[in-house]
Amino acid sequence: MLVNAKEMMNKARDGHYAVPHFNINNLEWTRFILEESEAMNSPLILGVSEGAKKYMGGFQTVSAMVKALIKDLNITIPVALHLDHGSSVESCKEAIDAGFTSVMFDGSKYSLEENLAMTKEVVAYAKLHDVSVEAEIGHIGGEEDGVADELAYAKVEDAVRLGLESGIDFLAPALGSVHGIYKGEPKLDFGRMKEIKEKTNLPLVLHGGSGIPDDMIRTGIDCGIAKLNINTELQIAWSKAVRTFLNENVSVYDPRKIIKAGEAAMKETIKDKILLLGSNDRA
Ligand code: 13P
Numbered sequence: 001m002l003v004n005a006k007e008m009m010n011k012a013r014d015g016h017y018a019v020p021h022f023n024i025n026n027l028e029w030t031r032f033i034l035e036e037s038e039a040m041n042s043p044l045i046l047g048v049s050e051g052a053k054k055y056m057g058g059f060q061t062v063s064a065m066v067k068a069l070i071k072d073l074n075i076t077i078p079v080a081l082h083l084d085h086g087s088s089v090e091s092c093k094e095a096i097d098a099g100f101t102s103v104m105f106d107g108s109k110y111s112l113e114e115n116l117a118m119t120k121e122v123v124a125y126a127k128l129h130d131v132s133v134e135a136e137i138g139h140i141g142g143e144e145d146g147v148a149d150e151l152a153y154a155k156v157e158d159a160v161r162l163g164l165e166s167g168i169d170f171l172a173p174a175l176g177s178v179h180g181i182y183k184g185e186p187k188l189d190f191g192r193m194k195e196i197k198e199k200t201n202l203p204l205v206l207h208g209g210s211g212i213p214d215d216m217i218r219t220g221i222d223c224g225i226a227k228l229n230i231n232t233e234l235q236i237a238w239s240k241a242v243r244t245f246l247n248e249n250v251s252v253y254d255p256r257k258i259i260k261a262g263e264a265a266m267k268e269t270i271k272d273k274i275l276l277l278g279s280n281d282r283a
Contacts, residue, residue, distance in 0.1 A: 002067060005080035005102040005132040006169040008043040012226040013203040017278035018217075021045040021205075022270065023084060023231035025052050027065055028259045029238075029266070034075050036270040042279040044077055045102065047084035047229060050091060059098035067099065077283035080132065084229070092122045096129050104134035108174065112137075112158050119166040127167070134227075137162045138174030140207045146183030148176045156195050163200035170203040170227060171196070177208035180232050186212055190223045197224025205229065210236075214276055221277070230273055237269040238262035 005019075012019045020037070024030045024046050037044040048062055056062050066081050082102035083095040092103040105122040107115030119135045126133045138154030141147075154173035163171045173196050176188040186208075197204055203226030209217070210232035217228060245252075245261035252258060274280050 001076065001078055002070060002081055002099075002101050003078045004130050005045055005082060008045075008078055008080065009132070009170050009203040009226050011282070012043075012279065013201075013224070015282065016221060017282060018206075018221050018225050019043050019045055019227050019279055020270070020273050020277055021047045021082065021084075021209075021227050021229040022234060022273075023047040023049060023052065023229070024062075024066075025235075026056065026259075027069070028263075029234070030066060030069055031073065032263050032266045033234075033270060034069055034073055034079070036267040037079075037274065038073070038075050038077050040271060040274045040280045041283045042077060042274045042281075043079075043283050045080045045082050045227060047082050047231070048095075048100075049084045050087060053083075053095075059095050059100065063099035082134075085136075086122070089118050089121050089125075092133075093125050096126060096131050100131065102132040102134070104136065104172070106136045108136040108139040112161065116162055116166055119162065119168060123167040132169040133167075134170045134172055134205055135162055135166060135168045136172045136174065136207075140172070140174040141178040142180060146178060146181060148174070148178050148187065150187075153189055154192070154196070156192055156199070159192075159196045160199045163196070163202050168202070170205055171200065172205035172207055174207075177206055177212065179208045180210070182208075182211045186216065188212070188216055188220065190219055193220065193223040193225070203227065209233075209273075217276060228273070228277055233269055233273075234266055237265040241265035 080102040085106040086092040139152040205227040209228040209230040
């Protein structure tokens with residue numbers, strides 16, 4: 001069932017576990033993630049970046065595909081279809097109009113005042129449509145960095161202001177994680193994380209979930225993380241398996257066989273993450 005993510009996030013915060021957010025890139029990935037999450041009886045957030053949305057055709061295509069798969073596969077776990085890093089108010093509204101049940105407005109490139117004003121605009125529109133909202137404070141870096149810029153870490157007072165004044169449902173403070181592959185161990189600021197959680201009581205989101213050691217993820221959950229975003233680790237698991245399959249089966253050309261060659265490896269990664277986050281049997 002497609003749902004607003006607020007309830008599953010609040011339950012995770014109160015139950016001291018985290019909901020997995022897996023990014024989707026195509027129909028097959030969506031099916032693999034839905035099937036494994038259903039098998040694990042875990043609540044699920046399907047993240048769609050603006051790039052992935054464009055790749056798949058558009059918000060309407062993604063929304064229709066996800067809804068149809070949920071029906072055809074008889075998925076019973078709660079699933080939120082979530083815009084990941086919406087870069088503008090318009091993009092968030094477009095996703096909502098297409099049937100997304102959750103959106104992230106990423107105003108991290110703006111000043112706090114601008115970020116707050118735009119986040120509020122997204123929240124007002126989202127509330128009318130029963131859609132949950134995530135916001136970002138500080139700036140979560142990308143693969144080009146590999147290490148987080150300490151100047152880009154969220155300030156506690158800014159996180160508290162954005163978290164409490166905007167009306168959002170969950171908050172992503174940049175506290176040392178980066179998207180993509182890490183250079184060395186991430187330096188997560190658990191002290192700030194805990195303080196932000198205590199002062200806002202909002203479920204917190206950790207982006208750049210791939211490559212963070214398991215014990216750090218567990219500590220993050222203790223400090224208020226209720227959603228872990230994972231993309232790169234699924235990409236690596238899938239592409240490794242497909243590469244091996246293609247090398248060993250040079251005459252295969254059926255795309256179904258090629259894409260499916262990554263299914264078991266992806267599902268294994270999904271299962272491991274769900275067990276690590278403790279979201280199994282929480283649907
Ligand atoms: P990774 O690609 O590092 O797993 O990050 C995913 C993410 O944070 C999506 O918002």
